[in-house]
Amino acid sequence: MATAHExxxxxxEIYALGALDEQQQKNFxxxxxxxxxxxxxxxxxxxxxxxxxxxxxxxxxPSASVKTRIFDHIVSDKIAPLPAKxxxxxxxxxxxxxxxxxxxxxxxxxxLITKRYEPRHTVYTSVINLLRDPATRDLPLxxxxxxxxxxxxxxxxxxxEGHIFVTNLPTAPEGKMYAVWTIAQSAAPRYVGxxxxxxxGQGGLHINTxxxxxxxxxxxxxxxxxxxxAAPTGPMVLISKPA
Amino acid sequence: xxxxxxxxxxxxQQVANQDRDAFSQLYDRFSTLVFTLAMRMLKARSDAxxxxxxxxxxxxxQAQSYSAERGSxxxxxxxxxxxxxxxxxxxxRRMQKSFVLTDDPAQAExxxxxxxxxxxxxxxxxxxxALANLPDTxxxxxxxxxxxxxxxSEIADRLAEPLGTVKTRMRSGIQKLKEILGTKLA
Numbered sequence: 001m002a003t004a005h006e007x008x009x010x011x012x013e014i015y016a017l018g019a020l021d022e023q024q025q026k027n028f029x030x031x032x033x034x035x036x037x038x039x040x041x042x043x044x045x046x047x048x049x050x051x052x053x054x055x056x057x058x059x060x061x062p063s064a065s066v067k068t069r070i071f072d073h074i075v076s077d078k079i080a081p082l083p084a085k086x087x088x089x090x091x092x093x094x095x096x097x098x099x100x101x102x103x104x105x106x107x108x109x110x111x112l113i114t115k116r117y118e119p120r121h122t123v124y125t126s127v128i129n130l131l132r133d134p135a136t137r138d139l140p141l142x143x144x145x146x147x148x149x150x151x152x153x154x155x156x157x158x159x160x161e162g163h164i165f166v167t168n169l170p171t172a173p174e175g176k177m178y179a180v181w182t183i184a185q186s187a188a189p190r191y192v193g194x195x196x197x198x199x200x201g202q203g204g205l206h207i208n209t210x211x212x213x214x215x216x217x218x219x220x221x222x223x224x225x226x227x228x229x230a231a232p233t234g235p236m237v238l239i240s241k242p243a
Numbered sequence: 244x245x246x247x248x249x250x251x252x253x254x255x256q257q258v259a260n261q262d263r264d265a266f267s268q269l270y271d272r273f274s275t276l277v278f279t280l281a282m283r284m285l286k287a288r289s290d291a292x293x294x295x296x297x298x299x300x301x302x303x304x305q306a307q308s309y310s311a312e313r314g315s316x317x318x319x320x321x322x323x324x325x326x327x328x329x330x331x332x333x334x335x336r337r338m339q340k341s342f343v344l345t346d347d348p349a350q351a352e353x354x355x356x357x358x359x360x361x362x363x364x365x366x367x368x369x370x371x372x373a374l375a376n377l378p379d380t381x382x383x384x385x386x387x388x389x390x391x392x393x394x395x396s397e398i399a400d401r402l403a404e405p406l407g408t409v410k411t412r413m414r415s416g417i418q419k420l421k422e423i424l425g426t427k428l429a
Contacts, residue, residue: 013417019388019395047318049420062278
């Protein structure tokens with residue numbers, strides 16, 4: 001007759017395969033949580049062996065845009081905590097309220113935020129946080145190069161958080177993307193995300209990057225081959241200072 | 244430890260420190276593996292690319308939790324991918340089961356469908372010589388669990404085999420894989 005622990009070992013291999021029934025899986029995970037080194041070793045060994053099944057499949061390559069999407073996601077992965085409510089003047093409150101109402105209305109209308117997997121309430125909260133902070137700058141963006149009719153706004157805080165809205169910017173051609181860059185004095189342009197536009201030419205992107213030593217002076221959007229994030233190579237389509 | 248494993252482990256350690264260059268290298272190294280598995284499990288390209296994104300976002304967020312003592316980087320990343328894919332497959336299956344039972348019982352997955360699926364997987368798999376040594380009955384139960392996310396009871400039902408037989412085939416197949424890999428514990 002098998003000992004109690006031999007029964008766990010039998011389960012360990014099928015657990016690694018992911019084929020235990022629900023209750024058995026819970027029981028085995030409870031056992032693993034006790035710190036059983038032998039079962040852990042069996043699970044680990046079995047997972048390594050099962051990779052043989054996986055390696056036997058003919059490899060398939062994902063499209064290049066997936067990497068861009070992932071990097072966009074991790075750039076904006078940091079969710080800023082709600083800052084303490086600042087002491088604000090009535091004037092600032094009025095300005096903030098007006099801006100917030102307009103922007104939030106547009107966000108809720110679903111016309112500005114197109115980024116996948118970005119919960120809208122998170123974007124909403126983040127934009128409100130930005131607007132609450134008197135240190136946030138609100139800069140107009142001007143169309144240039146191939147898209148003179150494009151326009152936009154860039155909310156930017158030197159903490160590294162920002163939000164860009166664009167309008168009249170045609171959807172990027174197949175294999176291309178709109179890369180967003182921040183430009184600090186005597187520093188190379190820094191990629192902070194990719195903005196997508198809908199068929200009406202509107203789009204938005206929330207940006208959350210680590211703080212840098214040098215304050216950002218300019219913002220630009222360029223049309224790049226998909227996956228370009230190291231340095232701008234394509235034509236500029238939006239810039240924060242008139243060309 | 245082999246040099247490539249050391250490198251991958253080092254990359255994960257750098258990713259834990261929010262190093263995006265290291266993350267880019269890690270992605271370049273493992274994205275094809277993850278995507279290939281995702282395509283095999285989820286079938287649709289868009290679903291597979293979504294899964295690939297979810298997996299690497301999780302890798303970015305949880306790199307600090309990786310420990311080389313608990314397995315190779317490849318096994319860690321693939322385990323994340325399989326867990327997520329199985330969750331999706333089982334969720335879809337639960338929905339389909341309700342829908343099919345309500346509307347058209349004849350469309351419910353049958354052992355015939357499973358056989359077709361297994362036959363399809365055989366043609367899709369470019370089996371290497373080592374895996375070709377695995378008996379078909381063992382390989383089939385492993386594939387149904389590994390790629391299709393079926394539990395041992397579901398496999399027994401669908402193949403109309405006793406649960407004990409399925410368990411035995413699974414464990415024999417796994418033992419064979421371990422022998423092939425040479426990782427069997429002394």
